[in-house]
Amino acid sequence: MQRLHARYPFLEAARDAVATETVDLATVVEQDRAVVERACDRVVATLEEGDTGTPRRDARVELLSYPVARVLVSLVGERVLVRKYARAEAATAFERFTDDLADTTELKSVESTGLELSDLLAEFDLEDDVRETGDGYRIDVGTYLPLAADLWDDEWRLVNRALTGGGVPIDESELLALLREAIRTRVEDGLPFDVPEMIATALEAEAEEIRAILAELDLTREIDTVVPEMFPPCMKALLDAIQKGEHLPHHSRFAVTAFLTSIGMSTDEIVDLYRVNSSFGEEMTRYQTDHIRGDTSPTEYSPPSCATMQSYGDCVNKDDLCERIPHPMAYYEQRIDDADDDLDDWRERNGEEEAASGD
Numbered sequence: 151m152q153r154l155h156a157r158y159p160f161l162e163a164a165r166d167a168v169a170t171e172t173v174d175l176a177t178v179v180e181q182d183r184a185v186v187e188r189a190c191d192r193v194v195a196t197l198e199e200g201d202t203g204t205p206r207r208d209a210r211v212e213l214l215s216y217p218v219a220r221v222l223v224s225l226v227g228e229r230v231l232v233r234k235y236a237r238a239e240a241a242t243a244f245e246r247f248t249d250d251l252a253d254t255t256e257l258k259s260v261e262s263t264g265l266e267l268s269d270l271l272a273e274f275d276l277e278d279d280v281r282e283t284g285d286g287y288r289i290d291v292g293t294y295l296p297l298a299a300d301l302w303d304d305e306w307r308l309v310n311r312a313l314t315g316g317g318v319p320i321d322e323s324e325l326l327a328l329l330r331e332a333i334r335t336r337v338e339d340g341l342p343f344d345v346p347e348m349i350a351t352a353l354e355a356e357a358e359e360i361r362a363i364l365a366e367l368d369l370t371r372e373i374d375t376v377v378p379e380m381f382p383p384c385m386k387a388l389l390d391a392i393q394k395g396e397h398l399p400h401h402s403r404f405a406v407t408a409f410l411t412s413i414g415m416s417t418d419e420i421v422d423l424y425r426v427n428s429s430f431g432e433e434m435t436r437y438q439t440d441h442i443r444g445d446t447s448p449t450e451y452s453p454p455s456c457a458t459m460q461s462y463g464d465c466v467n468k469d470d471l472c473e474r475i476p477h478p479m480a481y482y483e484q485r486i487d488d489a490d491d492d493l494d495d496w497r498e499r500n501g502e503e504e505a506a507s508g509d
């Protein structure tokens with residue numbers, strides 16, 4: 151088993167190595183305490199330090215702890231943990247590959263533990279989409295947008311980029327940041343998944359430990375508040391259009407649905423919001439909403455960034471705050487943060503009104 155796989159367990163080759171090495175994950179979790187302990191450390195460090203903790207010397211333990219950590223994250227099943235875990239794995243990988251790329255030592259060991267930039271580009275099928283230029287790189291805009299979607303600093307917004315011939319110029323540090331995003335997306339893909347009962351039982355104590363740390367950190371409150379008055383102007387406009395019965399193009403419907411799922415609305419609540427629209431089809435709305443939130447697809451989709459909203463013509467009625475944020479979620483987070491503690495959640499308000507009217 152190569153140490154490279156232990157350092158970068160998200161690689162396809164590492165997955166293959168696990169498949170060859172591991173007869174059965176159930177046996178590993180039942181019999182290999184060192185792997186289970188490292189897997190648990192991996193997830194706990196995610197919450198406490200934002201990285202994946204101290205690696206073990208034994209490459210086998212280190213490599214196998216990755217799939218077991220994914221099982222633990224799935225068992226706990228909290229979206230905030232999935233996001234933090236994926237971010238931490240990507241941050242650790244980023245630190246390692248920036249070191250690898252900076253390491254120009256001639257004294258490479260027989261079994262290399264480092265990655266080359268070309269390896270990373272090939273891993274994510276980016277060789278054709280990223281081209282070296284004299285003073286940096288150029289990446290195809292269609293590849294750039296999803297990779298940069300969760301990078302909220304202004305510099306990532308497409309309007310702040312000198313787009314030429316369908317390509318976005320980037321420097322090397324930006325390319326590495328985009329590769330970190332590719333890793334984060336890959337780690338997040340498919341999480342959480344259903345865990346077979348036998349494995350769940352064997353890992354119950356570790357899952358409980360992680361749940362307790364999560365509860366203590368009180369992270370589950372990430373934006374789970376629905377206050378329409380504080381929605382960004384673009385989302386208000388899209389919701390208004392829905393309420394007026396207008397037909398929304400697919401990208402607009404995707405944007406508003408992804409926004410509503412990201413702030414914690416359930417599929418039922420979103421379906422209720424859409425119900426007033428005459429072009430509403432309950433079955434299709436449910437299907438699309440479940441798909442976007444990742445219940446029926448391997449990916450939990452994020453709402454588009456302001457740059458993407460602008461390119462689709464969905465960015466309207468911009469206000470002062472819009473000038474300072476790169477993403478509709480950042481807008482909403484800022485408004486919620488700036489508000490008093492006592493926020494009037496639309497779902498509670500709606501419930502009270504229904505109760506008062508006897509519905």
Ligand code: SF4
Pocket residue numbers: 382383384385455456457459460464465466467468469472473476477478481
């Ligand atoms: S700037 Fe962003 S948040 Fe503001 S309206 Fe446009 S897309 Fe929405």
